[in-house]
Amino acid sequence: MDAGRDAKVLIVDDDFITREALREQVMQLGYQAALAETGEEALVVLKDGGFDAVLLDMVMPGADGYAVLSTLKRDESLQHVPVIMVSGLEDFNSVVRCIEAGAEDYLTKPFDPVLLKARLGACLEKKYLRDQEQAHLALIERTQRRLEQELAEASRYVMSILPAKENGALRTDWRYIPSTELGGDSFGYHWIDAEHFAVYLLDVCGHGVGASLLSVSVINVIRNQSLDGVDFTDPAAVLTKLNAAFPMERQNDQYFTLWYGVYDSRTGALHHASGGHPPAVLIEPAIGEETPQQLHALRCPGPLVGVVDGADYAAETVMVTPGSRLYVFCDGVYELERDDGTVSCLEDFILFLQVHGNCDDSLGRLVEWAQGQNVRDAFDDDFSVVRVDFPV
Amino acid sequence: MSLEIKIQYLRQRHTLVQLAGRLDGETSERLERTLMAHIADGRPDDAYTLDLEHLNYISSLGLRVVLKARKRIEAGGGQIFMANLQAPVAHVMEIANVLPSWSLFKDVEEADRYFDHQQEEARRKAELDGES
Numbered sequence: 001m002d003a004g005r006d007a008k009v010l011i012v013d014d015d016f017i018t019r020e021a022l023r024e025q026v027m028q029l030g031y032q033a034a035l036a037e038t039g040e041e042a043l044v045v046l047k048d049g050g051f052d053a054v055l056l057d058m059v060m061p062g063a064d065g066y067a068v069l070s071t072l073k074r075d076e077s078l079q080h081v082p083v084i085m086v087s088g089l090e091d092f093n094s095v096v097r098c099i100e101a102g103a104e105d106y107l108t109k110p111f112d113p114v115l116l117k118a119r120l121g122a123c124l125e126k127k128y129l130r131d132q133e134q135a136h137l138a139l140i141e142r143t144q145r146r147l148e149q150e151l152a153e154a155s156r157y158v159m160s161i162l163p164a165k166e167n168g169a170l171r172t173d174w175r176y177i178p179s180t181e182l183g184g185d186s187f188g189y190h191w192i193d194a195e196h197f198a199v200y201l202l203d204v205c206g207h208g209v210g211a212s213l214l215s216v217s218v219i220n221v222i223r224n225q226s227l228d229g230v231d232f233t234d235p236a237a238v239l240t241k242l243n244a245a246f247p248m249e250r251q252n253d254q255y256f257t258l259w260y261g262v263y264d265s266r267t268g269a270l271h272h273a274s275g276g277h278p279p280a281v282l283i284e285p286a287i288g289e290e291t292p293q294q295l296h297a298l299r300c301p302g303p304l305v306g307v308v309d310g311a312d313y314a315a316e317t318v319m320v321t322p323g324s325r326l327y328v329f330c331d332g333v334y335e336l337e338r339d340d341g342t343v344s345c346l347e348d349f350i351l352f353l354q355v356h357g358n359c360d361d362s363l364g365r366l367v368e369w370a371q372g373q374n375v376r377d378a379f380d381d382d383f384s385v386v387r388v389d390f391p392v
Numbered sequence: 393m394s395l396e397i398k399i400q401y402l403r404q405r406h407t408l409v410q411l412a413g414r415l416d417g418e419t420s421e422r423l424e425r426t427l428m429a430h431i432a433d434g435r436p437d438d439a440y441t442l443d444l445e446h447l448n449y450i451s452s453l454g455l456r457v458v459l460k461a462r463k464r465i466e467a468g469g470g471q472i473f474m475a476n477l478q479a480p481v482a483h484v485m486e487i488a489n490v491l492p493s494w495s496l497f498k499d500v501e502e503a504d505r506y507f508d509h510q511q512e513e514a515r516r517k518a519e520l521d522g523e524s
Contacts (some may be wrong), residue, residue: 205452206417253460257452257488276488301489307459308493331452331487343449345483380417381451 007124008032008050012042012068013057013086018109022055022086025113029120039063043071051081053123055107058087058094066098073102080130082123086111151181151209158212161219163188169391170197170265175363176384183382184211184256185330186219195266196233198222199388202258202305203277203330207382214254218246222260235260235273239302239313243275248306255306259328261298263320263390270326273315276304278346280328283357284321295354298326325358326388332381333366336373344373363387395419396446397426406439406507408500412446415454424457431461436468441503445476450484459490471495473503 009026011033013019019035026033034051036042040063046054054072058065065085072078082104087095095106104126105119155178166172172189184204192198200222204211221242225232230241238260248255259280261272272280279299286293302313320326334349356365363385370383396412407430415423431438442458450458465472475497477485485491497503 203452205456248456248459249463253456255456255459276490278487303489303493304455304459307490343480346487 006032007052007128008034009120010034010036010042010045010051010054012036012039012054012060012065014038014060015057018057018086022111022116025111025116026055026120029117031120031124039065039068042068046072046078046081049077052127053120054081054083055086055120056083056103058085058091058098066094066101069098069101069103080127082127084119084123154209154212155181158182158186158216161186161188161216161223163190170263171389172199172386173363174384174386175367176382177367177379178207178382179332179379180207182209182212183207183384184215185332185382185384186215187328187384187386188219188223189386189388190223192225192232192262195264197263197265198232198260199263199326199328199386200258200260201277201328201330201384201386202256203332203382203384204254204256206254210252211254214246214251214256218242218256218258221245233262233264233271234315235262235271236313236315239273239275239305240311243303243305243308243311243313246306247309251306255304257330258305261326261328263388265391268320268322268390269317270298270320271315271317272298273300273302273313275302275311275313276307278329278331278334280326281350281353281357282318282320283325283327283353285323285325285358293354293358295350295357297350320390322390323392324390326390327353327357327385328388329385330382332379332383333370333385335381336370337375337380338373339375348373395423397423399426399430402441402500402504403508405435405437406441406504407434408441408443410443410446414449414451415447415457416449416451417453420451420453420457423454424460427457427461428464431464431468435470437470438465438468439471439473439507440465441473441475441497441500441507443475443500444478444481445499447481448478450481452488455484455488455490471507473497473506475500475503 009031011019011022014037023033023035036045039060056065056068069083085095085098085103085106086109087106088109104123107116162176184207187201189199202215202218204215221227227241230237232238257275257277259274259277261270263270279297282296282298284294298318300314300316303311334344334346336344352369356362359365394413395415398410400408402408462472473495476499477496
């Protein structure tokens with residue numbers, strides 16, 4: 001380390017001979033030297049900045065060494081410039097006072113060049129290291145601020161592509177609480193054509209930037225229907241093609257789970273397929289007193305998407321009773337660690353839906369239920385759920 | 393809760409990987425580093441058995457590491473088995489529909505006997521091919 005290169009030392013002494021002797025020595029050591037005759041002059045010169053050390057005489061008319069030192073140490077911009085007090089042996093008590101006030105070291109007059117070299121060298125190295133540390137900290141802080149801004153921007157983008165709520169004959173609602181600024185979950189729904197309504201929810205393993213990038217890529221492919229030769233009204237074909245298009249070896253070893261359903265509004269049929277995803281839950285309304293509400297888990301099991309080369313997915317079809325309600329969700333909604341260390345499960349969530357699933361504010365109640373189950377304030381995993389109310 | 397990882401050789405070319413605790417976002421990176429290093433140091437057609445008797449939780453990130461290891465091992469012609477699968481982990485793997493494609497064994501001894509049997513069959517076949 002070359003802490004001395006370009007180091008600039010201020011020599012403050014009212015005695016001409018001492019000033020010149022110190023200057024000669026400082027320059028012989030390879031440093032730059034500047035001079036000040038009085039304490040007041042030193043404070044003006046130091047304010048201009050750029051000094052790496054000060055050799056400061058104790059006894060001077062006007063502002064003495066102690067006064068100059070005290071002023072330096074009160075000034076935030078100068079307090080880290082190391083000061084070496086230069087004094088006669090009879091000033092030792094004053095030197096101690098200055099060390100206590102923040103001086104780094106001292107030299108006695110007549111000064112020994114070897115000691116000057118050693119003490120000045122040590123001060124300059126310490127300042128150099130501190131300057132490096134400050135520069136690194138400043139860089140880290142700037143980088144941190146930039147990353148936070150970029151994360152916030154990415155987070156706003158992810159929220160902006162979440163779907164608007166449908167309020168026609170078919171109504172939708174959703175809740176999304178990412179576990180970090182950027183989650184690995186994404187979902188959507190859209191009318192493929194005048195008759196077919198697609199609803200889908202996917203969960204990339206993990207969360208954070210990497211998972212979010214894949215999640216957004218897949219959702220955009222589905223929403224924009226940009227898979228060649230795929231009939232997006234056929235859930236099995238969609239999953240088969242997505243599995244081929246996103247193999248985990250080409251996605252930083254990330255896979256995702258997906259539930260994809262298509263509602264045919266002409267026939268009332270709901271076709272669905274899934275890849276490693278929890279089942280959706282369809283709640284059929286009670287009909288009079290004879291037929292109670294019924295819950296159906298809609299799952300046509302298929303492998304995690306991106307894991308099994310060449311996997312063929314199958315789909316199933318269920319006829320939707322008018323007035324039914326569908327919940328599509330991720331495992332973060334029900335896999336919650338409780339106070340006692342146990343983890344709630346899908347069955348607990350289905351029990352919740354049996355009681356609250358048909359309420360108007362079921363999603364609000366669901367969030368409260370999940371927060372009540374969870375041992376921590378924040379969810380460990382992304383929380384996403386979509387609710388679809390089919391026409392009556 | 394953390395993850396304990398123990399690796400030992402059952403026999404030549406058959407490695408036992410015992411996992412205890414939680415395999416989640418916090419612990420999966422360490423397992424990934426350990427497993428990948430071991431796979432890289434071994435022979436391409438080695439066999440591995442994951443003993444999950446004391447693994448009480450697996451997350452999607454944990455599953456990712458297991459699946460990634462499997463792809464690496466199988467790409468080299470090796471095999472990987474699971475043994476002692478416990479209910480909570482099995483449940484997660486069932487939902488993820490991972491289980492059908494795995495060789496699952498009741499315990500480590502069963503997995504080792506299966507591997508030994510395979511090796512014996514391969515030796516006999518090699519001898520017969522040599523004779524003919």
